[in-house]
Amino acid sequence: MESGRIQNLRTDYNYSTVPTKILNDNRLSATAKGILAFLLSLPSNHNINKKDLPKYFKEGYYALNQAFEELVKHRIVHKVEVRDKKGHFKGYEYVVHEFPKKRFGEQKKVLPSRNFRKSEILNPDDILINKVFNEDCLITMSKMPDNYVDLVLTSPPYDHLRSYNGNNKFDFEKIAVELTRIIKNGGVIVWIVGDGIYKGSETGTSFKQALFFKEYCGLRLHDTMIFEKNTTTYPSKPDGIRYTASFEFMFVFSKGKPKTVNLIADKENRWKGTTNFGQKTDRDENDQLVPVKKFKPIPEYSPRTNIWKYITGNGYSTEDKFAHQHPAIFPEQLACDHILTWTNEGDIVYDCFAGSGTVLKMAKQLNRKYIGSEIVKEYCEIIAKRLQP
Numbered sequence: 001m002e003s004g005r006i007q008n009l010r011t012d013y014n015y016s017t018v019p020t021k022i023l024n025d026n027r028l029s030a031t032a033k034g035i036l037a038f039l040l041s042l043p044s045n046h047n048i049n050k051k052d053l054p055k056y057f058k059e060g061y062y063a064l065n066q067a068f069e070e071l072v073k074h075r076i077v078h079k080v081e082v083r084d085k086k087g088h089f090k091g092y093e094y095v096v097h098e099f100p101k102k103r104f105g106e107q108k109k110v111l112p113s114r115n116f117r118k119s120e121i122l123n124p125d126d127i128l129i130n131k132v133f134n135e136d137c138l139i140t141m142s143k144m145p146d147n148y149v150d151l152v153l154t155s156p157p158y159d160h161l162r163s164y165n166g167n168n169k170f171d172f173e174k175i176a177v178e179l180t181r182i183i184k185n186g187g188v189i190v191w192i193v194g195d196g197i198y199k200g201s202e203t204g205t206s207f208k209q210a211l212f213f214k215e216y217c218g219l220r221l222h223d224t225m226i227f228e229k230n231t232t233t234y235p236s237k238p239d240g241i242r243y244t245a246s247f248e249f250m251f252v253f254s255k256g257k258p259k260t261v262n263l264i265a266d267k268e269n270r271w272k273g274t275t276n277f278g279q280k281t282d283r284d285e286n287d288q289l290v291p292v293k294k295f296k297p298i299p300e301y302s303p304r305t306n307i308w309k310y311i312t313g314n315g316y317s318t319e320d321k322f323a324h325q326h327p328a329i330f331p332e333q334l335a336c337d338h339i340l341t342w343t344n345e346g347d348i349v350y351d352c353f354a355g356s357g358t359v360l361k362m363a364k365q366l367n368r369k370y371i372g373s374e375i376v377k378e379y380c381e382i383i384a385k386r387l388q389p
């Protein structure tokens with residue numbers, strides 16, 4: 001019998017209740033009902049290991065395993081996949097609820113793509129560095145070893161707002177697990193996304209994705225930044241019900257603490273050079289307030305806020321007029337600012353939804369190595385043009 005922690009989620013401490021619905025359920029064997037009654041009789045939140053079940057029953061391993069699987073099949077016991085922070089599969093846990101529950105989202109299996117054995121690629125740099133792949137990003141990532149990329153800077157298709165020649169659907173969970181695998185320890189993913197409006201209200205897709213990266217993939221949500229635009233295609237009307245939407249989220253995830261952070265200090269300080277804000281004090285070892293002797297003047301510039309504003313639209317996001325054949329490019333300056341913040345020269349920058357190639361172009365200009373995936377052939381042609389020397 002395979003191992004796996006069994007957790008009992010009983011709501012009452014004094015009674016072990018087995019719903020009559022389950023006792024009368026002819027699909028379950030007597031052994032399955034017995035296992036359930038036993039598990040529910042354990043103290044609430046008590047954990048035992050599945051492989052220890054035979055210690056408590058007369059039945060043998062095989063019969064118990066069969067009966068346990070009946071409980072899993074009928075969703076009385078929930079089988080949950082356990083993964084480490086890198087997304088590697090570590091085994092299963094079982095949660096026993098007092099009453100059958102519907103499947104939770106997090107119980108779905110999400111396996112990294114394995115259609116191309118990464119370990120077989122001896123020199124991944126030779127086939128990946130400074131290349132753009134006209135294919136599903138899952139295929140590109142399956143060629144990458146673990147802990148390979150320094151920065152993923154990308155903007156996925158969101159909520160059917162654009163069609164991208166019919167490529168606005170993608171396997172988000174698989175891609176998130178793969179991105180987690182391929183970034184280095186201390187590497188960063190910047191995920192730029194907004195929400196569509198469905199039946200008059202926001203879908204919340206951006207939040208769901210952010211929580212998946214955090215809760216399921218085990219990445220740190222390092223910062224939730226805002227990309228503010230000066231213009232919009234859909235300004236609100238006086239008789240409308242919502243203010244003009246003028247921003248997207250820039251979720252910054254990291255695998256552990258970010259290894260590279262070069263904060264852009266371009267916020268000019270109004271009181272630069274001055275020190276005369278009164279006497280600054282600090283506490284000494286006796287908790288007494290004492291004047292601070294070395295009082296540094298306010299610097300000329302300080303790091304900017306996490307709300308970044310750009311002039312967007314045709315002719316502003318890029319001077320490459322032909323690039324606007326792509327319907328959703330983001331500003332070159334935005335890509336530049338993230339690349340400078342989270343990487344150093346020579347680092348690898350990957351855009352799994354390369355679109356018109358904005359990220360790749362800026363990575364090249366800033367002496368970083370780039371890798372791109374873009375599923376639409378016509379967009380790859382735009383990228384090739386933008387990457388020309």
Ligand SMILES: C[S@@+](CC[C@H](N)C(=O)[O-])C[C@H]1O[C@@H](n2cnc3c(N)ncnc32)[C@H](O)[C@@H]1O
Pocket residue numbers: 135136137138154155156157158164167168169170171326328329330331352353354355356357358359373374375376379
């Ligand atoms: C929002 S756009 C990216 C725009 C890009 N940031 C730019 O500045 O041009 C998303 C792109 O992802 C592409 N795409 C969608 N699913 C994909 C997948 N599974 N693999 C690779 N590219 C995909 C779409 O064709 C689209 O061009």
